[in-house]
Amino acid sequence: MKDTIDGIYRFGKDFATLSMVQRYKVYDEKVIRKGKDEYRVWDPKKSKLGAALRMGLKETGLFEGAKVLYLGIASGTTASHISDIVGPRGVIYGVEFSPRSIRDLLYVAKRRPNIMPILSDARMPQQFASRVENVHVLYQDIAQKDQSAIFIRNAETFLKKGGLAMIAIKARSIDVSENPKKIFAQERKKLQEKFDIITELNLGHFEVDHAFFVCKLK
Amino acid sequence: MYTYISLNPIGLFAHDANGKQLASIIFKLDDAKDRFIAASHPELTEDDRALIKKLGKKDDQIIFEIPKDGFFDEFPNISGDTIRNNLSKLAISTGFVKDAGEYYLYINELNSTITKTSIKAASTDDRLLVHAVSTIDELESTANTLSIRLKEWYGLYYPELLETVKSNEKLASLLATTPKREDLSEDAGLSMGGDYSETDILQYQNYAIMINSIYRQMKELEAYVDRKATEIMPNVTRIISPTLASRLLADAGSLEKIAKLPSSTVQVMGAEKALFRHIMGQGPSPKHGLIFQAPVINQSKKNERGKRSRMLASTLSIAFRMDYFDKKLTGGDLLKEKFDKKIENLKG
Numbered sequence: 001m002k003d004t005i006d007g008i009y010r011f012g013k014d015f016a017t018l019s020m021v022q023r024y025k026v027y028d029e030k031v032i033r034k035g036k037d038e039y040r041v042w043d044p045k046k047s048k049l050g051a052a053l054r055m056g057l058k059e060t061g062l063f064e065g066a067k068v069l070y071l072g073i074a075s076g077t078t079a080s081h082i083s084d085i086v087g088p089r090g091v092i093y094g095v096e097f098s099p100r101s102i103r104d105l106l107y108v109a110k111r112r113p114n115i116m117p118i119l120s121d122a123r124m125p126q127q128f129a130s131r132v133e134n135v136h137v138l139y140q141d142i143a144q145k146d147q148s149a150i151f152i153r154n155a156e157t158f159l160k161k162g163g164l165a166m167i168a169i170k171a172r173s174i175d176v177s178e179n180p181k182k183i184f185a186q187e188r189k190k191l192q193e194k195f196d197i198i199t200e201l202n203l204g205h206f207e208v209d210h211a212f213f214v215c216k217l218k
Numbered sequence: 219m220y221t222y223i224s225l226n227p228i229g230l231f232a233h234d235a236n237g238k239q240l241a242s243i244i245f246k247l248d249d250a251k252d253r254f255i256a257a258s259h260p261e262l263t264e265d266d267r268a269l270i271k272k273l274g275k276k277d278d279q280i281i282f283e284i285p286k287d288g289f290f291d292e293f294p295n296i297s298g299d300t301i302r303n304n305l306s307k308l309a310i311s312t313g314f315v316k317d318a319g320e321y322y323l324y325i326n327e328l329n330s331t332i333t334k335t336s337i338k339a340a341s342t343d344d345r346l347l348v349h350a351v352s353t354i355d356e357l358e359s360t361a362n363t364l365s366i367r368l369k370e371w372y373g374l375y376y377p378e379l380l381e382t383v384k385s386n387e388k389l390a391s392l393l394a395t396t397p398k399r400e401d402l403s404e405d406a407g408l409s410m411g412g413d414y415s416e417t418d419i420l421q422y423q424n425y426a427i428m429i430n431s432i433y434r435q436m437k438e439l440e441a442y443v444d445r446k447a448t449e450i451m452p453n454v455t456r457i458i459s460p461t462l463a464s465r466l467l468a469d470a471g472s473l474e475k476i477a478k479l480p481s482s483t484v485q486v487m488g489a490e491k492a493l494f495r496h497i498m499g500q501g502p503s504p505k506h507g508l509i510f511q512a513p514v515i516n517q518s519k520k521n522e523r524g525k526r527s528r529m530l531a532s533t534l535s536i537a538f539r540m541d542y543f544d545k546k547l548t549g550g551d552l553l554k555e556k557f558d559k560k561i562e563n564l565k566g
């Protein structure tokens with residue numbers, strides 16, 4: 001067990017976070033107990049950030065006490081691990097468009113008060129801006145055709161100076177028939193207009209036809 | 219000169235174009251939630267008015283960050299940007315809360331409350347219909363699976379019956395009341411099936427009662443779906459049957475979604491396999507999906523079906539929009555009339 005990246009622990013090839021809430025599972029994740037501590041193993045098949053870690057992600061920009069804006073938080077699988085990392089002094093503003101998904105998130109947010117559930121459209125930051133603040137990290141996982149544009153807009157509005165922005169891009173939701181490599185190149189170009197790209201990963205067999213970018217605003 | 223106003227969970231702030239704070243209204247923690255929710259609507263609240271009053275009678279143009287009746291809005295504006303960069307510290311320095319812990323508990327509660335209200339508002343009648351349609355499909359497939367077992371099982375005892383009763387539904391309803399072969403036929407004594415005890419036969423009956431009740435519930439649900447579809451889609455159901463209307467609705471997911479779809483999508487809904495095969499360049503484009511079930515299409519000549527499908531889909535799109543945006547619109551009749559005329563012209 002080594003602390004490799006801020007707040008993320010390694011157990012063999014698995015990654016895990018130190019649970020903020022004892023004896024409470026968010027999804028059916030594996031739990032490793034060390035004395036009083038509970039480490040929740042990050043399932044790379046259920047979380048794209050988890051998959052990115054397995055594919056060699058080294059820098060997430062997350063730290064204890066960080067403020068995060070999470071677009072497309074869904075029912076809080078990935079968010080629960082981010083919640084562990086940022087801890088009680090950190091905060092996650094979780095924006096989700098689907099009432100069904102956010103219904104599950106409400107229960108997670110009750111146990112983890114650092115998650116703020118916001119039912120809104122990430123495409124329209126005007127609708128939720130008055131309920132959030134500027135953040136250290138932007139994380140986006142939404143399967144939309146214009147996901148890069150949404151990402152840029154939100155980063156320009158809410159990302160603090162020097163903050164990191166992560167995005168998982170699903171090629172199939174941009175164009176089902178185009179070659180994913182071509183799509184990633186085209187999205188990379190869009191991102192490079194506003195960002196310096198720090199890391200680019202392919203999520204491989206964990207999430208087929210997905211790319212993961214870590215960027216910094218220029 | 220311009221004055222910019224922004225709203226946030228602790229209150230309202232006004233800044234000039236250089237980001238200098240001009241005035242503010244800070245809520246009290248006890249009633250902050252209600253005041254915030256009120257102020258996030260387009261109607262001007264007491265707090266909005268109080269802030270504008272504080273600004274004095276300057277001739278400044280006031281610009282909000284969210285839409286407000288009678289005012290301009292710009293997003294993001296400098297007031298919002300300034301506040302959002304420093305919000306949690308501001309919450310403490312203005313005395314709104316005593317520490318960050320208290321602030322974020324409030325933010326969690328505020329967001330949870332607003333989200334719960336929105337979830338409630340999203341639970342509309344069309345969502346019920348979507349689930350009812352899926353339930354019917356699932357009940358049907360379940361009843362079929364269970365019936366296969368019933369046939370095999372009962373075939374041990376009285377196989378001759380299975381030759382005369384072919385329908386699963388009939389078999390279940392028959393065995394639910396009269397499982398004994400003596401009660402079913404006079405020739406039962408000649409059956410090639412085994413001779414089983416009362417207890418054995420009782421098991422058939424119980425199983426058949428259960429399957430029969432699945433069929434009964436399916437019938438009830440079908441009637442319910444028809445009623446509900448006519449109620450929430452009055453215009454669409456003038457053009458196509460309630461059953462087909464609710465199938466289309468279920469495929470799209472909600473009335474809002476289907477109302478916002480282009481009619482070319484409505485046309486091929488349910489034919490996704492063929493559509494994607496076509497997009498990948500390996501086949502012709504599908505002419506119709508679910509809407510094929512409409513008699514106006516499936517009872518027409520093959521070479522007319524493409525044209526008819528396009529016409530029906532575009533007519534349906536308009537009808538779905540009427541139903542979503544304003545149910546009181548009774549344009550459905552007119553729409554139906556026009557559609558019928560078009561179809562007739564096609565023949566001539």
